Every structure is written in structure tokens, then in C-alpha cells.
Amino acid sequence: MTTDTSAAVSPPRRRVQGGPHLGALGIVVAALFLVGLVLGTALAGGHPYPSPFGDGADIVAYFRENPNPVRLGGAFQFGxxxxxxxxxxxxxxxxxxxxxxxxxxxxxxxxxxxxxxxLALSGLIGWTLSRAEVQGDPALVRALQFLNFGAGGVGHVVPLGLLVAGIAVPGLLARLLPRWLAWAGLVIAGIAELSTLALLVDGASYLLPVARFTALAWLIAAGFLLPRQRVRAEG
Incomplete structure (x- = not known):
């Protein structure tokens, strides 16, 4: 007597791995960064974080007069x-x-x-700049601010463009993302890579916020639209 076990044994199903929701993660990243930026500016009496290319005396005065907003901004950046x-x-x-x-x-x-x-390094440097022990040395303050600009500016934005490109290219070629979103990601990634020029030309620093904020918005959109399973056409 034989028993047919074909009906009892079914092929294993490939489980779709879970993990955090990408869209929600993108929102958290953008929210933490923006909250730190807005709160820091508001607590500093409406004065934004100074550009490292401004007047040296005004920059040193800003850090001496606003240690708490600077510390708060650094903490949110790290977060x-x-x-x-x-x-x-x-x-x-x-x-x-x-x-x-x-x-x-x-x-x-x-x-x-x-x-x-x-970005984490930039936040830690911001925290360092908020310390009274550092603010007594104007040369050290200026050096740390330039390092903060390098880490949180070009150092953060250029690889952020690589993150966007690494999603956009397969999203376009494998049709995982809408074409308009994939192409927009490639443009944003290109701007992010061009922001490297800020290390050579001070005037090119305007590319940094353009690339940063568009990249954050793009990552949120891609996080909601990137599928969990790949749908293959039959036939």
C-alpha cells in the first residue's frame, strides 16, 4: 500500500521580509533635522546658524551668545x-x-x-562648539566651524546623493519606481555630487541646501513607492 504525499507536501513559500517602513524612516530623518534647524534659529532670536564665510568676530559672538541653540541643533543632527x-x-x-x-x-x-x-560627526562638532571651554579661543571656534561645515555640508550631502542614486538607477531600470521619480532622483544625485565644488569655490555652497532638502523629500517619496515584492508579468 502506498501513500501519495504530494498533496501533503507543499513547496516552501518565500517570505517577504519586513523591517521599518522606508517612508516613515524618511519622515523621521527630515523631521529631526528640520526641528533642530527651526528650534535652534528660534531660540537664537531668529538668527540662523552663521555661515563660516562670514565675519569672524560675529561668528565667535554667535557661539558665545547662543550655546543652548547650538547644542540643541547638534543633538538633533546627531539624532x-x-x-x-x-x-x-x-x-x-x-x-x-x-x-x-x-x-x-x-x-x-x-x-x-x-x-x-x-551628519553624526557634524552634530558632535556642534555640541563641542556649544561648550564654554572651547568658546574662549576664537581660532579654535573658527576651525571647528569650518570642520562642522565640511562634515555637515559636503561630507554629508555628497554621499547622500549616492544613496539617492543607488535607489534611483535600479528603480528606473527595473521599473520599481515611477519613471518621473527615478529621473528626479538622478538629477538630485547629480546636484549633490556637484556640491563638491563648495570645497573649491565658496559661492558653490548654495548647492548644498538644494541637494540636501530635495534629497530628503525624494527619499520620503521613494520610501512610500518602492514595492516590497516584485510583480512579474506572466505570459
């Missing part, structure tokens, strides 16, 4: 770096899960981790 790293790891895993075997997911992961690391 925003953590969900950004989680976003990079999650989106890289998602792209692999969707069958993407080109360098895009790894580029996204590398860019996101670098962007997170530099």
Missing part, C-alpha cells in the same frame, strides 16, 4: 543620523530582496552610511 543609517540598511536589503544584483544596493548602503556618519 537624525541614526534613522538615516537604518534607512540605508533597509533600502539596500529591500533592493536585494527585489532581485537587484547590480551595484546599486551596495552604493545606496555605502552612501547612506557615509551620509549618516558625517
Amino acid at each position: 537624525a543620523a541614526i534613522p538615516l543609517a537604518i534607512y540605508a540598511a533597509t533600502v539596500s536589503a529591500r533592493l536585494h530582496q527585489l532581485g537587484i544584483r547590480v551595484p546599486g544596493p551596495t552604493i545606496a548602503l555605502a552612501g547612506g552610511l557615509l551620509a549618516s556618519g558625517f
Whole structure:
């Protein structure tokens, strides 16, 4: 007597891995960064964080007169770096899960981790600038502010562009994202890479906020639209 076990044994189903919601992570990153920026400016009497290319005496005076807003801004920047790293790891895993075997997911992961690391460093430098022990030395204050600008500006924005590009390219080629969104990501990534010019030409620093804020908005949109499963056409 034989028993037919074909009906009892079913092929294993491929489970779709969960993880944090990418859109929600993007919102958290943007919210933490913007809250720190807005609160820091409001607590400083409406005076924004000074550009390192301004008058040296005014810059030193700003840090001496506004230690708490500077410390708050640094703390929120550091806080925003953590969900950004989680976003990079999650989106890289998602792209692999969707069958993407080109360098895009790894580029996204590398860019996101670098962007997170530099943003965290910028926040820690901001915290250092808020300390009275540092503010007594104007030369040290200026040096730390330039380092803060380098880390939170070019150091953060350029790899942030790599994160966007690492998602946008496979999103376009594999049709994982709407074409308009994928192409917009490529443009934003290009602007982010061009912001490297801020290290050579002071006037090119205007590219940094353009690339930063458009990239954050793009990451939120991509986080909501990137699918969890790849739908293949039959036939």
C-alpha cells in the first residue's frame, strides 16, 4: 500500500521580509533635522546658524551668545543620523530582496552610511562648539566651524546623493519606481555630487541646501513607492 504525499507536501513559500517602513524612516530623518534647524534659529532670536564665510568676530559672538541653540541643533543632527543609517540598511536589503544584483544596493548602503556618519560627526562638532571651554579661543571656534561645515555640508550631502542614486538607477531600470521619480532622483544625485565644488569655490555652497532638502523629500517619496515584492508579468 502506498501513500501519495504530494498533496501533503507543499513547496516552501518565500517570505517577504519586513523591517521599518522606508517612508516613515524618511519622515523621521527630515523631521529631526528640520526641528533642530527651526528650534535652534528660534531660540537664537531668529538668527540662523552663521555661515563660516562670514565675519569672524560675529561668528565667535554667535557661539558665545547662543550655546543652548547650538547644542540643541547638534543633538538633533546627531539624532537624525541614526534613522538615516537604518534607512540605508533597509533600502539596500529591500533592493536585494527585489532581485537587484547590480551595484546599486551596495552604493545606496555605502552612501547612506557615509551620509549618516558625517551628519553624526557634524552634530558632535556642534555640541563641542556649544561648550564654554572651547568658546574662549576664537581660532579654535573658527576651525571647528569650518570642520562642522565640511562634515555637515559636503561630507554629508555628497554621499547622500549616492544613496539617492543607488535607489534611483535600479528603480528606473527595473521599473520599481515611477519613471518621473527615478529621473528626479538622478538629477538630485547629480546636484549633490556637484556640491563638491563648495570645497573649491565658496559661492558653490548654495548647492548644498538644494541637494540636501530635495534629497530628503525624494527619499520620503521613494520610501512610500518602492514595492516590497516584485510583480512579474506572466505570459
